[in-house]
Amino acid sequence: MKKLLISIVFAAIMFSTPAIVFANAGPVFWQGHPSSTILSIEENSPIRVEKEDLVFDFSDDDHSFHTISGKVTATYEMFNPTNELQSVQMAFPFIGTLDSFVGEEIVITEDENVLEYDVYIGDVVNSYRDPLQVDKRTNFDFKSIVGTVTKNPYKAKHFTETEKGKRYIIDVKPTTDQRINFVIDFNFDHKKTKVLTNGFNRYERSGEKTKIAVWCYEPETLEVFVLGEDIDLKISAYTDGEFKEKTNFFTYEILTQEIELKQYLISYITSHINSKNIEMISDNQIYNLYAKSFDEYLTQNMGYVSEHDLLAQQHDQRMLTLVYTVEFPQNGRKTVGVSYRTSGTMDKTKTVKPLHTFEYILNPAANWKDFKNLNIKIITPEEAPYVVKSNIEWLNQENKLYTATLSSLPEEDLFFTLYAEEKITLLDKVGGNLQKRFGYLTPIVLGLVGLLMMGAVVMVILYKKTGNELE
Template sequence: MRRILLCILVAVLIILLSSAAFANSGPTYWQGYPSAGMMAVDGNCPISLVGEDLVFDFSGWRGNDYTITGGVTATYRMVNPTGEAQSVQMAFPFVGSVGSLSADDVTITADGVALPYEVYIGDAVKSYANRDPQTREASLKFENIVNTITGQTYTAENFGKNEKGKLYTIHVEPTAGQAINFAVDFSFNREKTKILTGGFNRLEWDEHKVSIASWCREARLLEIFVLGEDINLRINAYTDGELTERTGLFSYRVEEDEKEVKTYLLEYVNKYGNAERLDMLSDVQLYNLYAKAFDEHLSRHMAIGSEHDIMAVGEQKRIITLVYTVDFPPESQKEVSVGFTAAGTMDSRETRKPLYSFEYILNPASNWAGFKDLNIEVIPPTAAPYVVESSIALAKGEDGVYRAFLDKLPEEDLFFTLYAFPRITLLDRAYGSLQRRFGYFTPIVLGAVLPLIVVAAAIGAVLKRKRRLSG
């Protein structure tokens, strides 16, 4: 009997400790970033905040993404106590990507009237998983955010914005209805020449030459932009991916033009980027973002780049700041509202269901001349209707909405976590531990383990009873 019990326990341990055969098909951790209140660009602004209503509305989320997203609206009642009119420039920073930037996600109004705004692109951020204020990334400090609000053009180390380069535009067309692998070979001195290609999807180089290629099934337009010492193009076409089977069943035409770096780079990003998203950015912001990406790529000893290298920065999470101006008549009050979309951090590494955490940086409000009366409202989604952790006490109403009122600005920023259950129990954490190990196979593992545990418990009870009777 004891041998049977030992075998059962060994089987349970083997199941629980053997995780190599299991894997998740989705993320167990999805990084979110903090939202922030607006701030005055001028630190000596006389405007006071006499009330703020902060509403997080996640009721529309239906679980169709890895993490909770929803609308956040911050409504500020602002007073100009002076006898003079004030035109106040304000900034609203958030973390997002240029590739997902949309005017539909942002609303800024003053007394119900929509305000125009400009978009400024800041530094990339890597992670905000550590909430310790002492270890936050410098890029998320507000004095650093303000420093990124600039109309100055980026100064590159490897080229000048007005430097002229030679643009080779290659018109390629297969002539027999068969796809070709169009290839261009050339040699160049990496110290004297910098190159940006467009439309190619293959790059190989050795100490003697560089080969770039692209499959063409129909007429294509390819580009090679050369800065510095010129290159000689050697053109061929192939029918295979290894570039060994040459073909003459194609036609091509090469056009040469001279263009300044800034002019070409703006044309380049509009051609290979999302034009609808990029329309929100000024030419200076566009150039700064992608010129810096190209410059840093070249500085990594990569003397040749492509749209795959340069345009990738559009998907990086970075500080994006909206700058707008509110005009206050003398001794007046205005209601300024900012609406945007926020995404939380999803973490399913420790619990049965995912935890969804949100942070809102309140401290920019300390830069105003005065602050009082903060109303907070959190409308959770049905999939995660409970606040299980919060830096500020949130009271749940009969309508399921969490609320708080503070008569002054709190010392710490707002942080709260949503969960599917009212509290996190030991069973939740135990299930989370199994899920971290076995992923979506956790229910199968539990189905296999629980009967063994029940049998082991029954055998243990029988053995205990026998010992008691024999004693």
């Protein structure tokens, strides 16, 4: 009986170990963001949308991040009922980051001819790692979106775009194989001077006394940009991190340049940002975003900003709006198309396997004179081929294809949820609840429960056997 008990325990441990390793491979919740229909910049556009064909194609999911992604194609049949030519400015808003913006993945067409568009950078949207916090309505405020479609320069509190500053370019070179801790000390009054640094990773300050430093293993080029009253740079170097062991085994050279703030910011950002498509964004938009960030950090940090503060902007999820113009002849029709990639919200807190929810914001359609005949098609992926929840009725055409036809817009924005099984069972919900409560520890908890149950069974068997022997 002891051998049997040992075998059962060993088997339970062997079977639970792979599950524990797998659980650490990814999260139980990953937020996606809604996609949207196109909108008219004008609130009272005379243009009618006579039909929209909307296709969600997840058959080529690239398995990016921890959720399902796919291609969305929206095709609009539009009509100008007036006797005048109409030059209509349209906008397509979406949520993304500057460093991951890929212009080639978004195609806008007019009668199958590809249109050029301008990119406008909006505000940061809310991002969550907890399904209880998600509120998509905070992400899509269309008045705010239209408000970002402007070429006006940002009006700052602490500077003007044409204000000139002094750029210090500092070339540092250790003269031995030993690394050096390169240090610059300076004093500044934040009411009179604003400082932006580049290349330093240590910052200390006490009142007006300021120290910035960086370890140099090889030649480095560092920068200090000063607006307002100039500062006096005091250079030194050390071999330790406590600034006690001074060294002279280094050389440095300082070059200075007078340059306008706007020119400096644009040049700096475009040379340091990770996006391959930064050239698609106008200098005015780049300046507005980073000037606003610079302005806010100057207030927050009392006149001092590092490049880390500014460059972090490229990683934030924010509203990006593509603006283009379509020319309508009098009493004429146009076919406008938009295709792009989208990703859903993955949630394993409710079910054993992940739920993938996609949202499509329809309320900007109210800006058009009329909007009718919405035809929707979903080509589902292999790992989640079933629509298990939605706010509209779907027709299952088999072969992972769902369709819906609406004569008018639904009362609420469209959403649908994909799942691996056709129905969500009670066992699915129980497993999801465990994942919600214990997260990565769920397999361990299940393993312990299994061991306890097997132990209980063994104890019952032993008890019965002992009882039979006594009889």
